[in-house]
Amino acid sequence: xxxxxxxxxxxxxxxxxxxxxxxxxxxxxxxxxRVSILGPSGSGKxxxxxxxxxxxxxxxxxxxxxxxxxxxxxxxVAPEKRNVGLVVQEKALFPHLTVQKNIGFGIRxxxxxxxxxxxxLSLFKIEHLSNKYPHEISGGEQQRxxxxxxxxxxxxxxxxxxxxxxxxxxxxxxxxxxxxxIFKEREQTIVLVTHDLDEAKVLSEKQVNLENT
Amino acid sequence: xxxxxxxxxxxxxxxxxxxxLFGGYSDNWVHLYNYVLADYVSSTFFLISGVSxxxxxxxxxxxxxxxxxxxxxxxxxxxxxxxxxxxxxxILAYTFTGLFDPFGDANNLIRSIxxxxxxxxxxxxxxxxxxxIVVFSFTLYPYVYLVSRSAFLNQSKSMKESARLLGxxxxxxFFRLSLPIIRPAAIGGMMLVIMETLSDFGAVDHFAIQTxxxxxxxxxxxxxxxxxxxxxxxxxxxxVGLFFILERSSRNKAAFTSNDSSFRPENEIRLPSMxxxxxxxxxxxxxxxxFILPITELIFWAFESESSFINKKFIQTSFNSVSLAIIxxxxxxxxxxxxxxxxxxxxxxxxxxxxxxxxxxYAVPGLILAVGMVQLFIYIDNNFLDSTRIVLTGSxxxxxxxxxxxxxxxxNSSIESGYERITSSMDDSSKLLGSTGWGMLARVHLxxxxxxxxxxxxxxxSEVVKELPATLILRPFNFETLAVSTYIYAxxxxxxxxxxxxxxxxxxxxxxxxxxxxxxxxxxxSG
Numbered sequence: 191x192x193x194x195x196x197x198x199x200x201x202x203x204x205x206x207x208x209x210x211x212x213x214x215x216x217x218x219x220x221x222x223x224r225v226s227i228l229g230p231s232g233s234g235k236x237x238x239x240x241x242x243x244x245x246x247x248x249x250x251x252x253x254x255x256x257x258x259x260x261x262x263x264x265x266x267v268a269p270e271k272r273n274v275g276l277v278v279q280e281k282a283l284f285p286h287l288t289v290q291k292n293i294g295f296g297i298r299x300x301x302x303x304x305x306x307x308x309x310x311l312s313l314f315k316i317e318h319l320s321n322k323y324p325h326e327i328s329g330g331e332q333q334r335x336x337x338x339x340x341x342x343x344x345x346x347x348x349x350x351x352x353x354x355x356x357x358x359x360x361x362x363x364x365x366x367x368x369x370x371x372i373f374k375e376r377e378q379t380i381v382l383v384t385h386d387l388d389e390a391k392v393l394s395e396k397q398v399n400l401e402n403t
Numbered sequence: 404x405x406x407x408x409x410x411x412x413x414x415x416x417x418x419x420x421x422x423x424l425f426g427g428y429s430d431n432w433v434h435l436y437n438y439v440l441a442d443y444v445s446s447t448f449f450l451i452s453g454v455s456x457x458x459x460x461x462x463x464x465x466x467x468x469x470x471x472x473x474x475x476x477x478x479x480x481x482x483x484x485x486x487x488x489x490x491x492x493x494i495l496a497y498t499f500t501g502l503f504d505p506f507g508d509a510n511n512l513i514r515s516i517x518x519x520x521x522x523x524x525x526x527x528x529x530x531x532x533x534x535x536i537v538v539f540s541f542t543l544y545p546y547v548y549l550v551s552r553s554a555f556l557n558q559s560k561s562m563k564e565s566a567r568l569l570g571x572x573x574x575x576x577f578f579r580l581s582l583p584i585i586r587p588a589a590i591g592g593m594m595l596v597i598m599e600t601l602s603d604f605g606a607v608d609h610f611a612i613q614t615x616x617x618x619x620x621x622x623x624x625x626x627x628x629x630x631x632x633x634x635x636x637x638x639x640x641x642x643v644g645l646f647f648i649l650e651r652s653s654r655n656k657a658a659f660t661s662n663d664s665s666f667r668p669e670n671e672i673r674l675p676s677m678x679x680x681x682x683x684x685x686x687x688x689x690x691x692x693x694f695i696l697p698i699t700e701l702i703f704w705a706f707e708s709e710s711s712f713i714n715k716k717f718i719q720t721s722f723n724s725v726s727l728a729i730i731x732x733x734x735x736x737x738x739x740x741x742x743x744x745x746x747x748x749x750x751x752x753x754x755x756x757x758x759x760x761x762x763x764x765y766a767v768p769g770l771i772l773a774v775g776m777v778q779l780f781i782y783i784d785n786n787f788l789d790s791t792r793i794v795l796t797g798s799x800x801x802x803x804x805x806x807x808x809x810x811x812x813x814x815n816s817s818i819e820s821g822y823e824r825i826t827s828s829m830d831d832s833s834k835l836l837g838s839t840g841w842g843m844l845a846r847v848h849l850x851x852x853x854x855x856x857x858x859x860x861x862x863x864x865s866e867v868v869k870e871l872p873a874t875l876i877l878r879p880f881n882f883e884t885l886a887v888s889t890y891i892y893a894x895x896x897x898x899x900x901x902x903x904x905x906x907x908x909x910x911x912x913x914x915x916x917x918x919x920x921x922x923x924x925x926x927x928x929s930g
Contacts, residue, residue: 245834270834280826282828284829287850295833339832339836343836
């Protein structure tokens with residue numbers, strides 16, 4: 191199998207069919223590679239992740255995941271069939287489910303469900319929060335839970351959309367160290383969107399400025 | 404497709420009523436036009452003018468006092484001032500005449516205390532338009548109170564302090580600053596009160612006031628002229644439509660009054676004992692007239708009644724009302740859920756517009772809806788179903804449909820506000836984790852919308868149990884609900900027997916009020 195996980199070719203996007211929000215993006219990401227997308231506000235960083243996740247349709251160009259075209263003008267593979275994960279800055283945990291149930295949400299048919307949940311709880315050091323609801327835990331703990339939830343289905347590609355921007359500096363630094371270790375151990379392919387160059391350097395090997403692509 | 408089909412069904416009775424304007428005009432219309440239409444217009448106009456002024460004062464002043472001052476009973480009044488919403492105007496009208504008629508309980512009590520002769524009547528006659536103004540104002544002022552309270556809570560402390568530094572007294576701040584700022588919101592509440600007043604049939608009928616609704620009912624049930632009744636209904640519908648548009652536009656203008664819902668104003672000013680007493684009294688009077696007085700009178704009647712409070716007939720009518728309420732509540736809440744779910748995934752101006760049009764039924768008086776539906780059902784029965792007998796006309800189905808059309812807006816607003824709290828990131832996460840479409844509705848939306856769904860169901864149930872004119876006209880033969888039973892007993896002046904169904908209506912109406920007041924109390928704690 192090829193090492194190529196993600197391939198974007200001449201990808202453009204427009205919300206209204208008139209103004210172009212992303213113009214001719216070409217990018218490749220290999221297995222276990224960690225890539226950061228940088229760029230000023232409004233440059234279309236988050237839109238790019240939503241396009242890869244299948245939450246937006248491209249205006250032109252193609253997106254291929256593991257060599258298979260998943261988005262083009264004529265073709266759209268549903269988000270749940272792309273085997274990608276997405277963690278966003280805002281709180282996207284389901285407020286009616288405990289941390290444990292949030293993590294297990296995407297793997298309900300998996301026979302190893304309990305083991306996966308407990309492994310991830312331990313990996314992200316949130317075992318003690320397993321029966322808590324999102325509103326009962328801190329912002330940093332919520333982001334750990336959100337990361338664990340997105341990694342539970344073992345996605346080929348994990349996308350992070352400024353996931354730490356709401357956290358304080360000390361908490362961020364703690365998380366960076368832990369996440370680097372987790373991502374390396376699991377050989378997790380990452381696409382990180384951030385406006386923070388330091389964060390990009392710590393968490394990824396390759397930085398792409400959206401203005402220069 | 405669903406919103407479009409529903410829109411056709413929801414609007415059909417309204418179009419049928421309006422289409423009567425282009426049909427032939429009978430002698431009855433000529434008679435009404437020449438002799439009574441002017442009375443209908445003038446008394447309706449006088450009634451809504453009086454009610455508007457009174458509810459504006461009661462609603463805004465009580466809201467101002469409870470949001471700005473600390474006085475004895477403040478935390479109790481904050482939520483209890485909405486209790487009169489559980490009393491339909493027609494029930495307050497029945498208890499008013501029971502109390503204040505020359506031989507009513509209040510006059511009898513005064514006479515017995517002061518040993519006065521039976522020809523002495525202390526209280527003025529309430530069976531007139533002034534009595535009706537009082538009745539509507541004291542049951543409907545909570546609409547203005549609720550929006551005004553919320554708007555006052557959002558007014559900033561620094562703004563009021565600047566006004567004081569610029570020379571305004573406390574009262575000056577109220578009249579020259581706070582009141583003008585909340586005016587659009589309060590006017591929006593007032594428009595709702597006017598629409599409710601225009602829709603009423605029970606209270607004005609009891610007081611024998613000639614308004615549009617009593618005129619429509621008499622033209623149809625007395626003259627047996629459905630066409631003329633529809634023509635009268637069309638005129639009323641146009642007036643209601645005007646207030647509906649005014650309410651919508653006030654709602655848009657009111658946006659600036661509520662910039663931040665979590666904002667709490669300054670520490671309340673602690674009132675000295677004498678002023679505290681006046682604040683208590685100002686808040687107590689509307690609660691007393693709109694809730695305590697009618698409840699006390701109803702309980703008194705229930706004890707005085709010779710027949711058992713809970714008899715076979717009461718159980719049957721309660722069962723009828725509650726079953727209709729539960730079915731309508733669940734169906735309406737479910738429809739609102741499905742429509743809002745569709746809007747979320749097919750966002751577009753057309754579907755949103757269609758959905759907001761579905762709420763039009765709330766503004767249409769129950770009597771007009773019933774008139775339109777009867778005409779529609781007669782047409783369907785004669786042309787599409789068995790023309791030798793009636794199938795839809797006078798059926799439970801027709802009644803349920805009218806309730807759903809009338810209450811859809813209530814369910815929709817509750818579900819819509821519930822959906823506003825579900826972020827699009829949650830939808831995205833759900834999609835990426837494999838729950839899409841109905842799966843997302845069942846696993847993510849429905850659990851999160853539990854409270855909204857329950858609130859929607861309860862609001863619809865409470866409205867259905869109270870609804871009188873539509874039930875009176877559309878019910879199957881010999882089928883009685885609590886509202887119909889109360890109306891019939893009251894029309895026969897059998898007030899003691901009217902007590903048990905009336906109390907049941909109030910108790911059911913109290914359920915959503917209880918939830919609403921709980922929300923008010925918890926918003927105070929969190930603030």
